Amino acid sequence: MxxxxxxxxxxxxxxxxxxxxxxxxxxxxxxxxxxxxxxxxxxxxxxxxxxxxxxxxxxRIHTNYSFGCPVDMGASWLHGVCNENPLAPLIRHLGLALYRTSGDNSVLYDHDLESYMLFDKEGHQVPQQIVIEVGEAFKKILKETEKVRDENHHDLSVLQAISVVLERHQELRQEGLAYEVLQWYICRMEAWFAADLDMISLKNWDEENVLTGGHGLMVEGxxxxxxxxxxxxxxxxxxxxxxxxxxxxxxxxxxxxxxxxxxxxxxxxxxxxxxxxxxxxxxxxxxxxxxxxxxxLGMGNENKIALRFDNVFWPNVELLGTVAPTSYSCGYFLNLHKATGHPVLVYMAAGRFAYDLEKLSEEAAANFAMLQLKKMFPEATEPVQYLVSKWGTDPNSLxxxxxxxxxxxxxxxxxxxxxxxxxxxxxxxxxxxxxxxxxxxxxxxxxxxxxxxxxxxxxxxxxxxxxxxxxxxxxxxxxxxxxxxxxx
Structure with missing residues (x-):
């Protein structure tokens, strides 16, 4: 025609x-x-x-090949690694590999707990037992927000509901390092929605129909x-x-x-x-x-800073995170080397922080990510290449x-x-x-x-x-x- x-x-x-x-x-x-x-x-x-x-x-799918290997700067996971996923037939037909990063019990996160390594602002590793205990407390806090939802005819933000729960349940409050770990869990929840918790609906946050099979990273993009x-x-x-x-x-x-x-x-x-x-x-x-x-309807924002190195100087875990007194100041790197074999780390930021990162030049954003990395690993080498997404100010996506x-x-x-x-x-x-x-x-x-x-x-x-x-x-x-x- x-x-x-x-x-x-x-x-x-x-x-x-x-x-x-x-x-x-x-x-x-x-x-x-x-x-x-x-x-x-x-x-x-x-x-x-x-x-x-x-x-x-x-x-908003963008597989970049400039590193000499595929790096997804936009969508990168298949949420629901199962035959019921409508994309499964095509992925099977193409023979594309998936790296499963979580099981069925992960509703909010695309990673399981056992492959995290968290560090405080001085660069000391957070004991895994604290990470586990605070994670369990956070699950209980979210469970208690259901009661807050049932009690209120009008909608609240998830952050408001968490505040109500912590007022009522002193035993769920965290202090010191444990409080900073709790903020890191909130940071990860905000990454799931690409928005801060004070913007997310308490009434609707858990309505998504999450398919079985956990979450799978697309190894080849x-x-x-x-x-x-x-x-x-x-x-x-x-x-x-x-x-x-x-x-x-x-x-x-x-x-x-x-x-x-x-x-x-x-x-x-x-x-x-x-x-x-x-x-x-x-x-x-x-x-x-x-x-x-x-x-x-809200439009969230999440950005990635991908760093390619000549050598691998970090441990063989899926996520490297930094805890802080606020979720805004927390952060984490996805270790693509563990999933794909390529020496690439991807720093990820969501919500208001993602927008603030877009105010920086790409070089300044990469330098910021390296500062976070060097707090954890002082011996970290400089990246040989970097990529920075700016989805929030991209006129094709906003x-x-x-x-x-x-x-x-x-x-x-x-x-x-x-x-x-x-x-x-x-x-x-x-x-x-x-x-x-x-x-x-x-x-x-x-x-x-x-x-x-x-x-x-x-x-x-x-x-x-x-x-x-x-x-x-x-x-x-x-x-x-x-x-x-x-x-x-």
């Missing part, structure tokens, strides 16, 4: 197109949600064009998944969408520079941060119920993934994913049960594609049975290509 330059021209040939041409869809955003939607519709013999503002595909799904799709990079006009039978999408694309429908998978910033103009304007849904703010309306996800005429919505933010996850984003793209196809086929007067065309039969894949999982 030729994408026309004006919506009036499209209307003039509408009857001819319905009789003789394939249904056409514009997908906006080439994150895994958009690529999944385009993949589904392309396999269903639709005419599809995918518009991407960046010079690469993937969105997520790019091979994107590459497989994007095969044969017409992808236009450096095409930043500025306006979407939704007519009764057509959608016209305008990109920066004024070029226009017209199709029967569009699927919008841009990050919620971009929608919140009103970087795309809608005509007609979005209804108030859609605008408020976008406004009422954050990393969404979270439930205090007082979030109960129907927000229904409103976020609800179509508007010929417009459909995908992305991790519209996935109520798997918010912030790669498989949640993927599933939302599949759902948007299914709904889009049904509408367009109904408009053409028929709707044959629609089956998603996957790479091959899942049962065969499961038998021939089991998930490759390691745990060193």
């Amino acid at each position: 030729e994408f026309k330059d004006s919506i009036s021209d499209a209307f003039a040939s509408c009857i001819e197109r319905q009789q003789s041409s394939k249904p056409s869809v514009i997908v906006i955003g080439s994150g895994i949600s958009g690529i999944a939607a385009a993949h589904i519709l392309n396999n269903a013999d639709f005419e599809v064009v995918l518009l991407e503002s960046r010079d690469r595909i993937g969105g 997520y790019y091979p998944v994107l590459k497989a799904l994007s095969k044969d799709i017409d992808i236009r990079l450096n095409h930043r969408v500025t306006r979407i006009s939704n007519g009764p039978n057509e959608v016209m999408v305008t990109i920066e520079g004024g070029r226009k694309f017209v199709a029967d429908a569009a699927i919008i998978t841009v990050p919620i941060g971009v929608l919140k910033a009103n970087l795309i103009e809608f005509e007609p304007k979005l209804p108030e119920w859609k605008v408020s849904a976008i406004s009422d 954050g990393c993934y969404s979270y439930d703010v205090v007082g979030k309306p109960t129907d927000i996800y229904d409103r976020l994913r609800a179509p508007l005429g010929n417009l459909f919505f995908g992305g991790e933010a519209v996935s109520m049960e798997n918010q912030g996850s790669v498989h949640g984003a993927y599933s939302s793209g599949v759902t948007a594609a299914e709904n889009c196809r049904k509408l367009l086929m109904e408009k053409r007067g028929f709707l044959e049975k629609f089956q998603i065309l996957s790479i091959s039969d899942d049962a065969i894949l499961e038998a021939a290509f089991p998930l490759q999982i390691s745990r060193m």
Whole structure:
């Protein structure tokens, strides 16, 4: 199909197109949600064009190869290493290895406790027994917040609830070094949501449907998944969408520079941060119920500082952490050497601290991470390369993934994913049960594609049975290509 330059021209040939041409869809955003939607519709013999503002595909998935090995600077885990995960068939088919970092009992963390090593601000290792005891106390504190939730008709922040619990239960309070370890646990919880605990809804924080199998790090990065799904799709990079006009039978999408694309429908998978910033103009304007849904969902931020070294001078544990009097001042490094064999450490920061790091130059951010590392290991050598993410100020994302703010309306996800005429919505933010996850984003793209196809086929007067065309039969894949999982 030729994408026309004006919506009036499209209307003039509408009857001819319905009789003789394939249904056409514009997908906006080439994150895994958009690529999944385009993949589904392309396999269903639709005419599809995918518009991407960046010079690469993937969105908030970004596997960087400049170290000579894959390093995911965005999403890096498969949350739910099991056959029920919708991405499992493709990962099996591609033979991609996973490094499991936690078991089923990890709801808040993507790592188990036994592979941590924590240090205080003087560089002394925290005794493991203190780490274990404070971890158990933190579980009890979170359990007690359920009572606080039940007692209050209005929503509170998780931090407010923790304060109430500690007022009531003196035995759960921590002092000295144990208090700093508690702050580190809070720091890790904030990393899960990419937001500070005073921003996170007590009512909704534990509603996520966590799949079984624990959490698996993608050893070879997520790019091979994107590459497989994007095969044969017409992808236009450096095409930043500025306006979407939704007519009764057509959608016209305008990109920066004024070029226009017209199709029967569009699927919008841009990050919620971009929608919140009103970087795309809608005509007609979005209804108030859609605008408020976008406004009422939080957009979190988490950044990575990846450091590559010539030699490994750190212990063979998965996480190296620093405790402090506040969660803001705590931090941790992910040890990629243990999972992948490459001499790379990744410093991770979330919430307000992630935004503050973005105020620094990349060199200054790398120097900051090295200061934290040298507190733990004074003999640490200088990195030979570094990479720094800035998801919060990247105009293509304006954050990393969404979270439930205090007082979030109960129907927000229904409103976020609800179509508007010929417009459909995908992305991790519209996935109520798997918010912030790669498989949640993927599933939302599949759902948007299914709904889009049904509408367009109904408009053409028929709707044959629609089956998603996957790479091959899942049962065969499961038998021939089991998930490759390691745990060193």
